[in-house]
Amino acid sequence: MQIEVASIRIRKRIRKDLRDIDQLATSMDRFGQLHPITVTRRNVLIAGRRRLEAAKRLGWLTIEATVVGKSDAAQRLELEIEENVQRFPLDSDELEQALVRLDRMRNPGFFRRAWYAVLAFFRRLFRVDDR
Numbered sequence: 001m002q003i004e005v006a007s008i009r010i011r012k013r014i015r016k017d018l019r020d021i022d023q024l025a026t027s028m029d030r031f032g033q034l035h036p037i038t039v040t041r042r043n044v045l046i047a048g049r050r051r052l053e054a055a056k057r058l059g060w061l062t063i064e065a066t067v068v069g070k071s072d073a074a075q076r077l078e079l080e081i082e083e084n085v086q087r088f089p090l091d092s093d094e095l096e097q098a099l100v101r102l103d104r105m106r107n108p109g110f111f112r113r114a115w116y117a118v119l120a121f122f123r124r125l126f127r128v129d130d131r
Helices: 021-031 051-059 073-085 092-106 111-128
Strands: 002-004 037-040 043-045 064-069
Touching: 021 051, 043 051, 043 073, 043 111, 051 064
Parallel strands: 037 064
Antiparallel strands: 002 064, 037 043
């Protein structure tokens, strides 16, 4: 559900250093919001402070949010901890392999470009739709 950014209240948070908000804002501007923030029914932020700050920097008026029903302070803190702890970054080998794959996709060699051209020709010829 979309909620107004200005209506979200932020109370005491675990994470003090928000790190690289500009980088996250660039990502959100390019790809959109990939994961909703989490708030209470009264729009108190539970999880997603960095996403919220990035949305503010982008000038968004609304943000996608998941609203959590009845919860006490301990449950809200547990949710905040869980979301931050369970995010596991790619290791350097995984990231390197992914970037190599991306580069190959963006810059295909001659034979791959020729193959794509042949596929496109037959798709047009037989009106094949990948959807």
